[in-house]
Amino acid sequence: MKGDMYIARSSDKEILEKAEYGGAVTSLLKFALESGRVDAVLAIKARDGNRYDGVPVLITEPEEVIETAGALHCASPNISRFLKEYLDGASDLKVAVTVKPCDAKAIIELTKRIQINLDNLLLIGLNCTGTLSPTKAKTMIKTEFEADPADVVAEDIEDNKLTIRLKDGTEKEKDLTELEERGYGRRENCRRCETNIPIMADIACGKWGTTDKNKTFIEVCSEKGSDFIKEAIEAGKIKVEQPSSDAIETVRKKDEAAIELARQWQEKDFASLTEMSGDERFNYWSTQFSRCIKCYGCRDACPICYCKDCVLEADRGFVPPGEVPPDTMFPMVRITHVMDSCVNCGQCQDVCPMELPLSRLIFMLNRELAGIFKYEPGMDVSELPPLRTVTDQELSLSSVEVAL
Ligand code: SF4
Ligand code: SF4
Ligand code: SF4
Known part of the structure; x- marks a missing residue:
């Protein structure tokens, strides 16, 4: 039911190898197609393997979903506008779509304006604490991290730190606020964003509350999301356990800390104008x-x-x-x-x-x-x-x- 929480992991060996945080999101998207719940999956993929060029892809074959596995922090395609312009909100195409909180919020606003039919969508929410402009990110990686942008295989934002992982397995970490004060780090709107967990989606998936990088914390946000998760569990597509009260408390505290940081940025960004x-x-x-x-x-x-x-x-x-x-x-x-x-x-x-x-x-x-x-x-x-x-x-x- 709405409000249920799970710690989840994919049961698919290939997905486990390629995806991050246990591949639960990739497995759920694949199951949505396989089960006939949706006609297509809309997700983000690195074009030609270039992680600075994330593009939306509409997938109808379950085996292709794996191409969208892994988080791309340097991509923020306009998912809600894509849905409205190219998928015709009035059509009957049923789509499972991965959404950051701002994507989900825009979809809700477009639904109110009768531009998108929410009944046709399954919103797979992805927790988010920020995305980076690809061009600035490449410059930042060269100048601040002294690394080749082409060598980066993953980025992570956690506890006000930005970490990059390179293909030789090494990691480099920088203080996010210091980077942002020098004009790098997250996009300006992301610094101000107070919505880290997309509770307006059908489910919200994230890493907060998990103890290692092999699992995903899932919060069920709608009855549609609840039915879907239950079917995926029954079909053996994901393995789940109940989060401990400590894990739930960790999610709450990390969310609060990110909201506090966002409010500080709002004050800074708006002060020059309001004063x-x-x-x-x-x-x-x-x-x-x-x-x-x-x-x-x-x-x-x-x-x-x-x-x-x-x-x-x-x-x-x-x-x-x-x-x-x-x-x-x-x-x-x-x-x-x-x-x-x-x-x-x-x-x-x-x-x-x-x-x-x-x-x-x-x-x-x-x-x-x-x-x-x-x-x-x-x-x-x-x-x-x-x-x-x-x-x-x-x-x-x-x-x-x-x-x-
Ligand atoms: S504000 Fe910027 S994006 Fe908008 S019309 Fe003017 S130049 Fe174009
Ligand atoms: S930031 Fe606000 S005004 Fe700008 S594109 Fe998004 S919704 Fe529109
Ligand atoms: S931090 Fe907020 S505004 Fe930025 S991409 Fe994530 S949800 Fe959107």
Whole structure:
């Protein structure tokens, strides 16, 4: 049932050899296909074995699932957008999909907007404390770890340390905060992320609470997830044991520590903006937006921007066409359309060719709105976003000071 927890390990010898943490996730994905529960598996694979080029793959043959085994920290493909754009949320294709917390949250928000049919998905959540930009990671490995990026076979983030494992078996470890203060480490949005365990998925899988690197801690988060895990156990695909109370306590403490670190980063990242006067903030953001080349990358990457007929297109007459930088309505409209539901996935900032700190601004505004409306994006599929449900009377009563 929902709330059950297991320490799990694959029963498949080949998966055990290739996968990490006992291969439970890979075995579960394979079982989802074999059992006919889903038509396809959507997961991330290193393209041509290059771990800095993780791409989403849609797999329909169970024996190919093993190609997605192993964690790729230098990959953060836009899974929710992929589902929406390429798998047509209204279709009947049933898909098991691996999701980090931000992917799961974006899927929940798109479900509320009737862009994804959650009934067709089996969300296999992966606990996450951060992903790295592939380009920056390669530079960091060369300069900070003094290693060849091509020699890295695994990365790990644990207890505020970043560890890389090289193909000769040696490991190198660095303090994560020190790396991040020097501009390396996790993507900026990941530093601020408070959701490490994707409890909005059907199951959440992670390494916290396990005593060695050969097992996975699984938390059951829905009745769908519960049925699935029970079937996988009965079919002998994974071997499970009950976690001890110490293991459960370890998960809780590690989650709390990661949340605390994220809040410290939020304070640091937002302080420079919130401490400005209104005029200074306006000038800061005007200068930032004056660099915008109106490529639409941020809009096209954002999982919350879902309109098929976007008011920012030239033919809608909202933003004058042919102007670079675009009229201030361009960033303003995008920000106001997404700020109540921003899931801090960082996709907008990742794709911006002008390197505008977009997710920093939008997530900061989202935190302000979350405080006012008590709405946490992506956590509960039954709760609608506040700017969709707010009444005219509430609008006139509430004064939302937008930090622009
Ligand atoms: S935003 Fe959070 S869930 Fe998403 S990749 Fe970063 S740390 Fe992981
Ligand atoms: S605004 Fe940026 S960070 Fe927020 S949901 Fe959209 S793409 Fe993700
Ligand atoms: S991605 Fe950057 S440059 Fe492109 S439209 Fe968005 S803010 Fe402007």
